Amino acid sequence: MIKIENLGYSYSQSGGVSALRRIDLEICEGEFIALIGPSGCGKTTLAKCLNGILTPSCGQVLIDGLNTASKEAKWTIRQQVGIVFAHSENQLIGGTVEEDIAFGLENIGMEPSLMRQRIDETLGLLSLEEYRDFPPHLLSDGQKQVVAIAGVLAFHPKYLVLDRATELLDPGAQRRVLEIVQRLNRKGMTILLITHSMEEIFLAQRVVVMDQGKKILEGEAKEIFAHPIVEGLGLSPPLSFRFITSLRQRGLDVSEDTMMSTEGVLKAICP
Amino acid sequence: MSIVIENLSFVYNEGTPFEVWALKEIDLRIEDGESIGIIGPNGSGKSTLAQHLHGLFKPTKGRVLIGDREPVGIHPGVGFVFQSAEDQFFARTVHEEMQLGYQNFGLSQDQFKDKALEALEMVGLSADIFLRSPHSLSDGEKRRVAVAMTLILGPKTLILDEPTLGLDPLNAKKILEGTKKLNHEKGVTFILISHRMEEILEYCSRVLVMDRGKIIGDGPPQDLFIQEIETLIRLGMEPPWLVRFLTGFKAKGYNIKYKTLNPEEISKGVLEALQG
Numbered sequence: 406m407i408k409i410e411n412l413g414y415s416y417s418q419s420g421g422v423s424a425l426r427r428i429d430l431e432i433c434e435g436e437f438i439a440l441i442g443p444s445g446c447g448k449t450t451l452a453k454c455l456n457g458i459l460t461p462s463c464g465q466v467l468i469d470g471l472n473t474a475s476k477e478a479k480w481t482i483r484q485q486v487g488i489v490f491a492h493s494e495n496q497l498i499g500g501t502v503e504e505d506i507a508f509g510l511e512n513i514g515m516e517p518s519l520m521r522q523r524i525d526e527t528l529g530l531l532s533l534e535e536y537r538d539f540p541p542h543l544l545s546d547g548q549k550q551v552v553a554i555a556g557v558l559a560f561h562p563k564y565l566v567l568d569r570a571t572e573l574l575d576p577g578a579q580r581r582v583l584e585i586v587q588r589l590n591r592k593g594m595t596i597l598l599i600t601h602s603m604e605e606i607f608l609a610q611r612v613v614v615m616d617q618g619k620k621i622l623e624g625e626a627k628e629i630f631a632h633p634i635v636e637g638l639g640l641s642p643p644l645s646f647r648f649i650t651s652l653r654q655r656g657l658d659v660s661e662d663t664m665m666s667t668e669g670v671l672k673a674i675c676p
Numbered sequence: 677m678s679i680v681i682e683n684l685s686f687v688y689n690e691g692t693p694f695e696v697w698a699l700k701e702i703d704l705r706i707e708d709g710e711s712i713g714i715i716g717p718n719g720s721g722k723s724t725l726a727q728h729l730h731g732l733f734k735p736t737k738g739r740v741l742i743g744d745r746e747p748v749g750i751h752p753g754v755g756f757v758f759q760s761a762e763d764q765f766f767a768r769t770v771h772e773e774m775q776l777g778y779q780n781f782g783l784s785q786d787q788f789k790d791k792a793l794e795a796l797e798m799v800g801l802s803a804d805i806f807l808r809s810p811h812s813l814s815d816g817e818k819r820r821v822a823v824a825m826t827l828i829l830g831p832k833t834l835i836l837d838e839p840t841l842g843l844d845p846l847n848a849k850k851i852l853e854g855t856k857k858l859n860h861e862k863g864v865t866f867i868l869i870s871h872r873m874e875e876i877l878e879y880c881s882r883v884l885v886m887d888r889g890k891i892i893g894d895g896p897p898q899d900l901f902i903q904e905i906e907t908l909i910r911l912g913m914e915p916p917w918l919v920r921f922l923t924g925f926k927a928k929g930y931n932i933k934y935k936t937l938n939p940e941e942i943s944k945g946v947l948e949a950l951q952g
Contacts, residue, residue, distance in 0.1 A: 444844045445814040491842065545718055572842050575718055576871055576914030601844045604917070639846025644874065645917035648939035655947045667921040674950065675928050 407432040407455065407486075407564060407595075411464035414450055424450040426618040427464070432564070437587075437596045439606040439626070442615035443638050448599045449490070451615070452568045455597075456486040468564070484513060487562030489570035494549030497541040497556075502533060505541055506556050513560075527559040530585060547574040554582060558589075565589070568599045583608065604643045614638070627661045677753055677832045677865070679706040679729055683738035685889075686724055690736070698724040700889040701738070708832075709863040711856070713876030713897060716886030717911050722869050723759075725886065726835050729867065730754035742833075752781060755831030759838050762818035765810040770821055773810050777825050795824040798858070800850035816847025823851055827858070833865040834858065840875065852879055873901065873908075874916045877937055887911055898937045918942055925949075 407430075414425040425447045432438055440448055453459040454466050457473040468485055471478040499505025503524055510520045528534045531551055536544065541552055550573045557565070567586065571579045587608060590596045598609060606612050607626045614622035614629060622632055629635055630642040642650075649670065652659050659673045686699040698721045706712060706729075714722045727733040728740050731747030731754070742751045767773035774792050779785070793803050799820040805813070810821060823839065834855055840848035852868075856879050859866035868880055876883050877897050885893030885904065893904050901908065901919045908915050915923075918937050925932070925946065932945035 442844075443846050444816040547718070569842070575912055576873075577912035580914060601842075601848075603845065639844065639849055641845065643917065644937075644939050645921075648918060648921070648943055651940045651943035652946065655943060657947065657950075667917065667924050670921060671924045671928065674946065675925075675930075676950075 406434060406467075406469060408467040409451075409454075409464070410467070412451075412454060412461050412466060413463035414447075414454060414459060415462045416450075423462070423618050425454070425461075428618075428620050430613065430620060432595060432597065434563075434595055435590070435593050436611065437590045437609045438598070439609035439612045440597060440599045440615065441601070441603075441606060441612065441640060446615045447618040448615055449568055450618075452488055452490075452566050452597070452599060455564070455566055456483050456488055458488075484560060485562060486564045486566065487557035487560050488566040488568060489550075489554050489557050491569040491572050492550075493553030493556075493570065494541075494546055494573070497549055497552060500540060501538050502536045502541055502544075502552050502555075503528070503538065505552055506559050509556055510559055523559045523561070527555045530558065531555050531582070547578055550574060551578065551582065562594070564595045564597070566597045566599070569601065572601070603640060604645065607643075607646075614640070677743035678708055679704075679743075679833065679865075680741040681705070681728070681738070682741075684725075684728060684735050684740060685737040686721075686728070686733060687736045688724075698889055699728075702889075702891055704884070704891065704894075706833075706865060706867075709859065709865055710882060711859050711866040711880045712868070713880035713883040714867065714869045714886060715871070715873060715876060715883060715913060717913070720886040720911075721889045722886050723837055726756070726837060726867065726869060729833070729835060730756050732756070752829070753832040754835065755826035755829055755833070756835045757823050757826050757837065757839055759841065760819075761822035761825075762810070762815075765818065765822075768809060769807050770810050770813075771806045773821070774825050774828060778828055781829055783829070791828050791830075792824070795827040796821070798827055799823050799854040814847075816843050816850075819843060820847065820851060823855065827855070831864060833867065835867040835869075837869045838871070839868070840870070840872065848875075871913070873897075873913065873919075877901070877916055885911075 409428055409430040412425055412428040413423055415423045442448055454461055457479045460474050466473045468482045471482055473482055497505050499508055506524050506527060507520060510523060528537055533551065533555060541549055554570060571582050574582060586596060598605060612624060612626050612629050613620055614635065616638055621634065622629060630646060649659055649661060657674055659670055681702055681704040684699055684702040685697060688696045688698055716722050728735060731749055731751045739746055765773055767776060775788060778788055796805065801820055810818060836855060839851050856866060858864040870876055880897060883897040883900055884891050893900055901915050902922055905915050905919060905923050930949040932949045934941050934945050
């Protein structure tokens with residue numbers, strides 16, 4: 406479990422504007438959580454606090470009881486909490502895609518045969534086999550980002566944090582990566598999806614909304630949009646949600662849980 | 677100021693092993709005041725085509741007429757906001773940054789400040805941003821300043837290359853609503869390159885679909901997205917949810933009437949169709 410208690414963070418030592426203010430949040434094992442909010446509200450700062458990249462200015466973050474502020478615990482925490490950032494592709498360093506994925510695993514001293522197995526499995530999962538021996542710098546930005554995602558998934562993290570990680574991908578690739586994430590979640594991986602896409606939040610069981618460093622709202626996606634504060638942040642519901650709400654108002658029996666799937670809605674309304 | 681393209685082809689790295697024909701025999705006419713979306717997979721030629729619409733690129737074959745003339749260098753009447761244009765910021769203040777572009781076009785400094793504030797306002801930024809460092813702004817504010825830097829030049833045609841990539845919904849909306857307003861109220865031709873088909877649906881009345889250097893579709897987005905849904909999916913694009921729904925609904929034997937792809941209008945049509 407991830408336990409965030411009274412978390413505060415300020416980028417300036419002299420205590421300027423706080424990027425995070427008194428955040429309390431618990432993320433249970435196997436949950437799928439979406440985190441949204443306007444630019445600069447503190448989403449990425451929060452992500453960086455989850456594996457000890459940033460140490461809280463006040464409060465604490467506990468990963469399965471281990472405190473991210475503890476130097477000794479960081480080694481373990483970073484293998485448990487995998488984070489992919491929006492521009493992780495800038496961090497690729499391997500001479501080939503395969504070497505790049507191997508880099509992190511080598512760093513933790515993984516045994517070579519297990520490493521080989523993990524690389525093969527991850528290349529297969531993300532359909533990257535044909536690029537195995539390809540130099541990453543010759544890939545498109547979107548493909549590079551998929552390699553960055555592969556590098557994190559190869560760790561088999563218990564907790565996966567995607568900080569706008571699919572933004573650079575073209576729409577088809579975006580959908581494929583999210584399908585993989587959903588599959589991993591069903592197998593027990595805990596997911597924190599930070600996104601600007603109001604369609605994607607319907608994949609999550611719980612949505613957390615942040616503004617100006619604070620957690621201001623928490624609930625299921627369909628409940629979030631009923632709240633007036635959300636509109637003010639420019640977070641309007643996706644057209645699909647408005648459509649389903651409108652069908653329900655006209656008396657058609659469509660569950661809001663069929664969101665994201667046109668097939669689900671068609672099945673519900675067509676005799 | 678209409679833009680006419682006749683038999684345009686463009687090749688990168690001609691005569692080398694890396695030669696690529698990015699555009700192949702394109703014919704296109706853009707009328708004054710149109711709002712056009714350009715979509716297509718990566719590498720289909722969208723940006724290369726756009727570069728020809730303001731004279732940065734010279735055709736390898738064929739010709740481009742901007743307002744009846746072939747442009748010599750960059751046409752001053754066409755504003756182009758490049759992808760992630762804010763990456764090139766280097767001045768100490770937003771004021772200096774905006775002034776540089778303005779000076780480069782040889783425009784009079786007398787009205788600079790009024791015009792700059794007006795341009796910033798169009799994308800929802802207030803005057804207090806003027807003296808801040810462009811590097812201290814949020815991603816969304818930076819992008820909006822980059823758009824304002826083009827708007828200050830008073831373009832007759834505005835080209836935006838993926839202007840909302842990576843932005844949160846509020847910043848994205850401010851850019852699109854602000855620039856679209858220029859199209860509505862002042863008749864500025866609006867050209868939007870985007871992977872987000874919902875944006876095209878909302879802000880454009882005509883869409884061009886590109887694939888491997890050719891325009892393979894041209895029409896109103898609400899019709900074309902439905903007619904060409906299979907092609908769009910084959911090209912790796914993600915048609916809007918309502919378009920996918922309507923295609924499935926039609927496959928089940930229901931036809932509905934609608935003017936716009938508006939969720940409330942479609943849901944009314946669905947109910948009527950179901951009741952026969």
